Amino acid sequence: MTGHEIRQKFLDFFAARNHRVVRSSSLVPGNDPTLLFTNAGMNQFKDVFTGLEQRDYSRATTAQKCVRAGGKHNDLENVGYTRRHHTFFEMMGNFSFGDYFKTDAIDFAWDLVTNGYGLPKDRLYVTVFREDDEAEELWQKVAGVPKDRIFRLDEKDNFWQMGETGPCGPCSEIHFDLGEHTAAPGREHEKFPDDGGGRFVEIWNLVFMQFDRDLSGKFTPLPRPSIDTGMGLERVAAIMQGKLSNFECDLLYSIVEEAGNLLGKSVGEDTRTDTVLRICADHARATAFLINDGVLPSNEGRGYVLRKIMRRAMRNARMIGSGDPFLYKLTGFVADFMKGPYPDMLESVQRVARVVKDEEHRYATTFQVAEKVFHDEARSAAGGVLPGPAAFKLYDTYGMALDEQEEMARELGLSIDVAGYEDAMQKQRERARASWKGAEKAQIAPIYQELLGGGRTQFLGYETLEHGASQV
Numbered sequence: 001m002t003g004h005e006i007r008q009k010f011l012d013f014f015a016a017r018n019h020r021v022v023r024s025s026s027l028v029p030g031n032d033p034t035l036l037f038t039n040a041g042m043n044q045f046k047d048v049f050t051g052l053e054q055r056d057y058s059r060a061t062t063a064q065k066c067v068r069a070g071g072k073h074n075d076l077e078n079v080g081y082t083r084r085h086h087t088f089f090e091m092m093g094n095f096s097f098g099d100y101f102k103t104d105a106i107d108f109a110w111d112l113v114t115n116g117y118g119l120p121k122d123r124l125y126v127t128v129f130r131e132d133d134e135a136e137e138l139w140q141k142v143a144g145v146p147k148d149r150i151f152r153l154d155e156k157d158n159f160w161q162m163g164e165t166g167p168c169g170p171c172s173e174i175h176f177d178l179g180e181h182t183a184a185p186g187r188e189h190e191k192f193p194d195d196g197g198g199r200f201v202e203i204w205n206l207v208f209m210q211f212d213r214d215l216s217g218k219f220t221p222l223p224r225p226s227i228d229t230g231m232g233l234e235r236v237a238a239i240m241q242g243k244l245s246n247f248e249c250d251l252l253y254s255i256v257e258e259a260g261n262l263l264g265k266s267v268g269e270d271t272r273t274d275t276v277l278r279i280c281a282d283h284a285r286a287t288a289f290l291i292n293d294g295v296l297p298s299n300e301g302r303g304y305v306l307r308k309i310m311r312r313a314m315r316n317a318r319m320i321g322s323g324d325p326f327l328y329k330l331t332g333f334v335a336d337f338m339k340g341p342y343p344d345m346l347e348s349v350q351r352v353a354r355v356v357k358d359e360e361h362r363y364a365t366t367f368q369v370a371e372k373v374f375h376d377e378a379r380s381a382a383g384g385v386l387p388g389p390a391a392f393k394l395y396d397t398y399g400m401a402l403d404e405q406e407e408m409a410r411e412l413g414l415s416i417d418v419a420g421y422e423d424a425m426q427k428q429r430e431r432a433r434a435s436w437k438g439a440e441k442a443q444i445a446p447i448y449q450e451l452l453g454g455g456r457t458q459f460l461g462y463e464t465l466e467h468g469a470s471q472v
């Protein structure tokens with residue numbers, strides 16, 4: 001089955017079970033200013049779950065566009081290095097708003113995974129929340145999963161809450177065993193659950209929303225418990241297509257190959273090149289979809305994260321020797337590949353290309369200077385540590401964010417004196433505050449005040465958004 005077919009099968013399966021097929025919402029959350037980007041299928045239904053909003057259906061299913069970069073869930077630095085994390089991905093979901101609960105949620109998921117998608121039962125494992133006896137029983141009774149394939153995990157992995165207060169509940173995840181030979185070297189005999197060995201892939205998370213948590217931390221059972229699930233489309237596609245990595249499934253692979261064409265490299269040449277091609281493919285998807293949804297590269301908030309994603313792709317491409325604009329072509333390729341399920345991608349293709357090309361030109365001029373300064377500093381870094389003041393100068397004068405520097409440093413086997421960086425930042429803040437006070441008194445030109453403020457907003461905007469993020 002192709003990725004497009006797997007997506008459609010999911011929606012059809014739930015439509016046949018009385019779920020309303022609802023369009024993916026925008027990557028820019030419409031109803032939650034505290035959330036950076038839509039990062040789960042449930043986001044657009046948040047108010048329906050809390051009862052603030054009514055719909056004329058109580059069951060829904062979606063293929064939701066998600067971005068997990070910046071904010072509470074940040075997979076940006078994982079991309080290219082793990083086999084299963086993207087910045088942009090599609091989360092398939094089925095939702096019950098006070099309609100069915102655990103029994104049906106488990107029955108549906110197991111039926112689709114084992115019969116619909118045909119995944120072999122002896123490669124599947126299930127997790128439940130430590131205290132959720134009911135779920136453990138249902139997986140055995142309804143799905144016939146043997147007890148020794150069900151694992152109890154704690155809050156970190158298997159308890160979900162929308163925020164500090166509000167709806168919450170235990171969750172249950174389905175994992176797929178890729179096989180012993182796929183584990184990281186030395187970890188072949190690790191048993192489930194594992195983290196990082198790479199042998200087990202989490203494919204589907206079922207959230208059983210059953211409590212309301214108040215400010216004091218007390219849990220009150222919800223009168224009408226609900227269901228929220230999320231299945232990673234690219235992960236399931238990779239598994240069904242017999243691939244170990246998401247980047248080898250058809251939804252990603254042609255984009256990886258196209259990145260190679262554009263950069264004059266072929267897949268499989270060497271591992272460094274392959275990592276770069278994966279990064280470019282992933283980031284081209286995020287870039288195309290984010291700009292399509294109205295985000296523009298800028299120095300604050302969402303635009304800042306988009307800029308960071310784009311620059312990470314451009315910087316990586318440069319590292320394998322390609323400084324020419326290429327990303328705008330790759331985003332066009334993405335639009336064409338995704339035009340079936342997302343026809344609006346084709347309508348915005350020219351606009352997206354223009355925005356991306358502009359950013360590539362801007363990068364070529366300004367960032368190259370910063371990069372050169374970074375390498376000069378790196379060359380003279382004593383003991384493999386880039387001094388804090390140098391890192392701060394790179395940020396403050398050359399606009400290179402600390403995490404960008406950290407990644408570049410990692411690639412060179414260096415580290416950064418972060419405490420020194422923060423110290424320099426603090427001193428700068430104090431200086432700015434002092435001179436700001438002076439400026440107020442002297443009524444100095446507004447343009448100067450703007451400049452003074454402008455330098456700071458870059459990161460404050462981002463931190464502000466990130467702070468309130470309260471999603472899955």
Ligand code: ATP
Nearest residue numbers: 068075084085086089202203204205230231232235
């Ligand atoms: P992981 O532990 O692998 O990071 P998660 O527990 O953070 O995943 P959930 O929040 O439970 O993920 O999201 C539901 C599903 O969405 C996951 O089971 C997975 O299949 C998929 N998913 C989550 N994050 C990503 C990502 N960055 N790229 C691709 N798929 C993802």
Ligand code: MG
Nearest residue numbers: 068073074075
């Ligand atoms: Mg995660």
Ligand code: MG
Nearest residue numbers: 157173202205
């Ligand atoms: Mg997880």
Ligand code: MG
Nearest residue numbers: 157173202205
């Ligand atoms: Mg999960």
